[in-house]
Amino acid sequence: MSALKSLRKYHRQKVWWRYLVAALALVFALMPVIWVIGAAFGPSGLTTQTVIPRVFSLDNFKVLFNDENVPFALWYRNSLLICTSAAIMQVAIATFAAYAFSRFRFKGRRLSLVGLLVLQMFPQLLSLVAIYLLMYRVSLIFPAIGTGSALGLILVYLGGAMGYNTYLLKGFFDSIPREIDEAAKVDGATAGQTFRQIILPLAVPMLAVVMLLSFIGLLNDFLLASLFLQTKEEYTLAVGLQAFVSGQYEQQWGPFAAGALLTALPIIVLFQFLQRYIVEGLSAGSVKG
Amino acid sequence: MKLQGIVSKLLLLFLLNGTSLWAALTLFSLENYGPMALLLITTALIDYIYLSKRTRASRWLLPGTILLIIFQIYPVLYTAVTAFTNYSTGHSITREEAIEGLIEQNTNLVEDGAQFEFKVIESGDRRALITTNLKDGTFALAEPDGFSALDSAEIPEGWQLIDEDRLREADYQSWLTKLRIPFSESTILKVESFNTAAEYQYLLRYDAGLNKMIDIATGEALVEKEGAFYYLDGTEMEPGWRIWVGFGNFTDVVTNDRVRGPFFRVLIWTFAYALLSVLTTFILGLLLATTLNSPRIRGQRVLRSLLIIPYAIPGFLSILIWAGLLNDDFGMVNRALGTSIPWLFDAEWAKVSTILVNLWLGFPYMFLVTTGALQSIPAELSEAAEVDGATPRQAFAKIKLPLLLVTVAPLLIGSFAYNFNNFGGIYLLTGGGPAMNDSDVAGATDILISYTYKLAFASGKGAQYGLATAVSIIIFFIVASVSAISFRRTRALENIN
Numbered sequence: 001m002s003a004l005k006s007l008r009k010y011h012r013q014k015v016w017w018r019y020l021v022a023a024l025a026l027v028f029a030l031m032p033v034i035w036v037i038g039a040a041f042g043p044s045g046l047t048t049q050t051v052i053p054r055v056f057s058l059d060n061f062k063v064l065f066n067d068e069n070v071p072f073a074l075w076y077r078n079s080l081l082i083c084t085s086a087a088i089m090q091v092a093i094a095t096f097a098a099y100a101f102s103r104f105r106f107k108g109r110r111l112s113l114v115g116l117l118v119l120q121m122f123p124q125l126l127s128l129v130a131i132y133l134l135m136y137r138v139s140l141i142f143p144a145i146g147t148g149s150a151l152g153l154i155l156v157y158l159g160g161a162m163g164y165n166t167y168l169l170k171g172f173f174d175s176i177p178r179e180i181d182e183a184a185k186v187d188g189a190t191a192g193q194t195f196r197q198i199i200l201p202l203a204v205p206m207l208a209v210v211m212l213l214s215f216i217g218l219l220n221d222f223l224l225a226s227l228f229l230q231t232k233e234e235y236t237l238a239v240g241l242q243a244f245v246s247g248q249y250e251q252q253w254g255p256f257a258a259g260a261l262l263t264a265l266p267i268i269v270l271f272q273f274l275q276r277y278i279v280e281g282l283s284a285g286s287v288k289g
Numbered sequence: 290m291k292l293q294g295i296v297s298k299l300l301l302l303f304l305l306n307g308t309s310l311w312a313a314l315t316l317f318s319l320e321n322y323g324p325m326a327l328l329l330i331t332t333a334l335i336d337y338i339y340l341s342k343r344t345r346a347s348r349w350l351l352p353g354t355i356l357l358i359i360f361q362i363y364p365v366l367y368t369a370v371t372a373f374t375n376y377s378t379g380h381s382i383t384r385e386e387a388i389e390g391l392i393e394q395n396t397n398l399v400e401d402g403a404q405f406e407f408k409v410i411e412s413g414d415r416r417a418l419i420t421t422n423l424k425d426g427t428f429a430l431a432e433p434d435g436f437s438a439l440d441s442a443e444i445p446e447g448w449q450l451i452d453e454d455r456l457r458e459a460d461y462q463s464w465l466t467k468l469r470i471p472f473s474e475s476t477i478l479k480v481e482s483f484n485t486a487a488e489y490q491y492l493l494r495y496d497a498g499l500n501k502m503i504d505i506a507t508g509e510a511l512v513e514k515e516g517a518f519y520y521l522d523g524t525e526m527e528p529g530w531r532i533w534v535g536f537g538n539f540t541d542v543v544t545n546d547r548v549r550g551p552f553f554r555v556l557i558w559t560f561a562y563a564l565l566s567v568l569t570t571f572i573l574g575l576l577l578a579t580t581l582n583s584p585r586i587r588g589q590r591v592l593r594s595l596l597i598i599p600y601a602i603p604g605f606l607s608i609l610i611w612a613g614l615l616n617d618d619f620g621m622v623n624r625a626l627g628t629s630i631p632w633l634f635d636a637e638w639a640k641v642s643t644i645l646v647n648l649w650l651g652f653p654y655m656f657l658v659t660t661g662a663l664q665s666i667p668a669e670l671s672e673a674a675e676v677d678g679a680t681p682r683q684a685f686a687k688i689k690l691p692l693l694l695v696t697v698a699p700l701l702i703g704s705f706a707y708n709f710n711n712f713g714g715i716y717l718l719t720g721g722g723p724a725m726n727d728s729d730v731a732g733a734t735d736i737l738i739s740y741t742y743k744l745a746f747a748s749g750k751g752a753q754y755g756l757a758t759a760v761s762i763i764i765f766f767i768v769a770s771v772s773a774i775s776f777r778r779t780r781a782l783e784n785i786n
Contacts (some may be wrong), residue, residue: 014585021580022592025573028649029599061645100349109346119361121769125710125738127364129745129754130371135363141319142312159360161352161381191345194296220604223742225711230696242717248701249613249620258611264602271593271601277676 039257060258067228073242074233078150079219082236086154087215090161091207097162098169100196103181116162124160125223130158134226152227157218164209173199173208209277212270219267237263304328304338306332314378331355338632372538376749378517380529387530388495388502393469395492395526402488407431409456409465410448415466418442420478420486428777431470431478439654475505493526502526533778538759548756550712551740558640559736562715563708567701573648574655574661575693579685579705580662593660608717611646639719643734647714651704662696702775702782706768710738737764 039057064072100106101113124131130251132147135156139146146152176199184194222238229235236245241263271278309332311314316325338344338351382390403425407418418431428439432761444450455461471476472488479489494503502511502518511518517529519635541548582591599607614621615632624631633641673683708714715721721735722742731740737760745757 005457015583018583018586021577022586026592026595029519029596029626029653032610032614032649033598033602035614081647094332094354096349098348104349106346106347107648112350119357120705121772122361122365122765123710124361124364126765127368127713128742129360129757129761130364130367131360131744133371133754134367141315141321154675156358156360162361166353166426210602220713222605222717227746241606241609244718245609245613249616250405250618252617253613256609256613260606264606267603268598268601269458271597275594275597287702 020051022084036260039254039256040261043254060254060279061254061262064259064262067255070244070255071233071235071241072262075237076262078234079231079236079238081227082150082154082157083215083218086218088155089154089158090214090218091165091211093158093161093261094163094165094210095169095203095207096164096198098173099199101166101170102173103178103191109168112186116166116273120163124156128223128227131224135228137284147228148230150229150234156224156228157221165214169203169247176202205277209274212274213278290430293725298339299581300440302336303454305335318481338509368758368761371754372762373533373535374755375516375534376536376758377533377756378626378753379527382530384530384532385529386515387528391502392491392493392495393467396469396479396489397492399484399488399490401474403472404488405478406484407488408442408444408484409451409461410444411451411503412448416451417485418468418470418478428507433468434650435471436478444650457482469714471560502739517778534755537659538756539763541756542759542763550762551725551729552738554725555731555735555737555740558734559709562640562643562734562736563705563711565644566651566708566711566714569648570646570655570704571659571697575659577652577656578659578663582660592712593657596656597653599649600651601659604650605713607650608646608713611642612718615642615646633719634723636723636725639723639734643715643718646718647711650714654704658697659693659699661760662693665696666692699776702772705775706772709768709771710764711736712738712742715739 001166040060041058043055043057043059062072101109135147135152136145138152139148143149144151145155180198181194184198219236220238221236222242225236226239226242229239232240233241237259241256241259244259245252249256312651313325313328316322316328320560333353337354338347352396360581383459389668404421404423405418405420410417410419415432419439419442420429420431420436421427422429428442429436430439430445446516455596456465465480465483468478468480472478476488478486480486490505490507494505495501496503496510499510502514503509504511504520511520511526511653513519515529515534516532518526520526528611540773542552545551577596580586582590612633615623617623617629617634620632622632631638670688670692671681671684674688675681679687715734715736716739719734720732721739722732723734724732730743735743741757741760741764743758
């Protein structure tokens with residue numbers, strides 16, 4: 001009996017510092033979040049903020065939706081439209097390519113795979129100047145798809161679709177036994193039918209995670225979006241919020257915190273739901289933007 | 290294939306062909322034959338691939354491949370080519386365009402020359418002026434190629450008057466400002482307002498035989514140097530044009546004092562930033578993973594859900610939030626600590642801040658991947674070590690850590706490559722600042738990619754595309770060789786184990 005007691009005591013002694021580390025990590029991780037929540041529901045300036053607002057107010061949210069100089073609702077809509085459509089198409093393109101690489105044997109297959117890998121070393125970011133000059137010239141002839149248009153921005157985003165995701169999804173398709181395909185083939189299914197009716201349903205959870213990560217990656221894009229979108233009404237959240245808050249934190253801190261909260265909340269919730277799948281995807285090596 | 294499928298496929302192809310035909314016609318009318326040919330060939334290729342029965346894999350690969358070629362491969366090649374030119378503000382056009390521009394732009398009012406009042410008229414695609422010569426009272430119809438006399442200022446039949454409101458539209462305005470109508474042998478009519486014009490003369494002419502620009506008044510032949518014309522006294526004529534400069538942009542990085550100083554400072558900081566970002570996030574992630582990955586800790590799932598919150602917040606937001614928290618006067622960090630540290634406005638503190646913020650953003654990722662890797666190491670290994678008399682610390686350092694490193698090494702390299710080009714992590718937090726001195730484009734925390742961005746788009750000193758693309762190429766070689774070397778190393782590591 002006493003041996004068990006001392007064992008318990010031993011455990012308690014050894015475990016307290018683990019809780020201490022956990023507590024410190026939690027403070028580090030969550031303090032900024034708590035400050036932002038406090039700022040969102042408090043007064044508007046940075047000067048007057050306290051951790052827990054003395055007066056609870058929704059004024060900061062009102063600024064976002066009533067002030068014509070801060071078309072936050074438009075930014076939100078633009079981000080949703082641009083990033084959702086680009087993420088869906090990116091994943092679709094990557095899925096098609098991954099399926100071809102996984103299921104067909106054709107000339108130049110290995111070379112294309114290696115080529116794709118090498119090209120990933122030259123991120124789109126680096127050819128920024130070239131992309132800008134190309135799309136600027138396009139805009140002079142076809143304004144609808146050049147710089148200054150959301151459609152042009154989406155096209156550029158799609159240019160990056162054949163990269164890392166193709167690899168990830170190819171690996172996933174490789175793990176689905178080919179016998180399934182062959183059985184379908186024997187039953188007379190075309191490649192398209194096999195893909196739609198057999199492979200795709202199996203891949204849905206995987207595709208959802210890849211799409212979420214693509215979406216977040218695109219949502220994070222400030223660089224290309226800031227080059228393409230030129231008026232306040234066209235901005236995405238990244239460009240809009242940056243333009244809104246940078247250089248004037250003292251005045252705009254409250255409304256900005258409110259906007260940040262509204263932007264981050266849906267994604268944090270999604271992340272918690274998909275946590276398990278995301279962790280698996282991470283270990284496979286995807287880096288969120 | 291079902292009928293429905295065939296119909297929708299044909300419909301899509303029909304739409305695509307229609308659109309590209311319309312686009313090709315537009316390009317044709319603007320004499321852009323190269324892009325037009327490419328567009329038509331691509332369309333034909335798409336038609337072939339989706340209509341032929343013999344294609345298989347290409348049907349699945351085509352959409353991605355076309356986009357890849359346009360928006361990744363072409364820009365990479367264009368970047369490589371531009372890096373060998375002097376492309377920049379003032380050197381953005383061809384020599385022919387520059388010569389034309391220089392002649393058109395450099396004009397002088399003729400003393401005691403003719404003065405005109407005019408109306409703009411239009412007939413279909415033709416535009417012209419009806420001019421009243423105020424000096425001799427004559428009327429004329431002035432079209433871009435010359436004057437023809439009229440009896441009165443009345444609008445001839447078939448023409449329509451364009452009133453001043455419409456002249457303010459961009460299209461008419463640019464037509465008017467560019468208009469040069471030959472008046473006498475050596476003079477031209479040039480528009481001065483929406484209804485007045487005057488007689489001007491050109492200052493420069495181009496001698497095609499000598500291949501030289503000549504100052505008409507003095508007869509001096511201008512010197513051509515580095516893509517621009519110069520007077521003998523050194524006055525440079527703007528605009529210049531694009532020329533090949535060979536490895537000029539690359540040698541500038543090493544030899545030109547104005548470029549070299551900032552470039553090497555930025556290069557060193559880029560390496561430091563990427564390395565420190567990887568190290569700090571990895572160490573904190575590993576520390577948390579080893580501490581919390583213990584059966585004795587309760588509520589692990591809740592803990593984990595809370596700890597990944599910084600990772601779930603979109604990066605751009607977190608960085609903008611931190612920029613506010615680190616505000617030196619009113620930021621919550623200084624107020625919580627009771628300090629007044631200039632987090633973002635002192636060169637050294639700003640560097641600390643970028644690392645700190647990146648640590649906050651990045652440690653949950655490392656925590657997640659190291660936890661996963663630790664859990665995949667069989668417990669028997671450390672138990673066996675303990676049986677052999679190893680302390681838990683030895684077991685960790687000698688057995689778990691090496692195994693862990695093998696698993697996460699590729700992710701660490703990936704993280705290094707990512708942070709090497711982590712534009713947002715710098716630009717959104719400090720804007721690359723604080724500024725070092727007025728003449729430098731690069732601030733104290735600028736990394737190569739944000740430096741490139743500033744060179745090309747945001748320096749306030751004009752766009753230096755040539756130099757910016759050269760720096761991009763250098764970044765590519767650095768990242769590619771670091772990745773190649775370390776991947777080889779880690780493979781060696783794997784073989785040992």
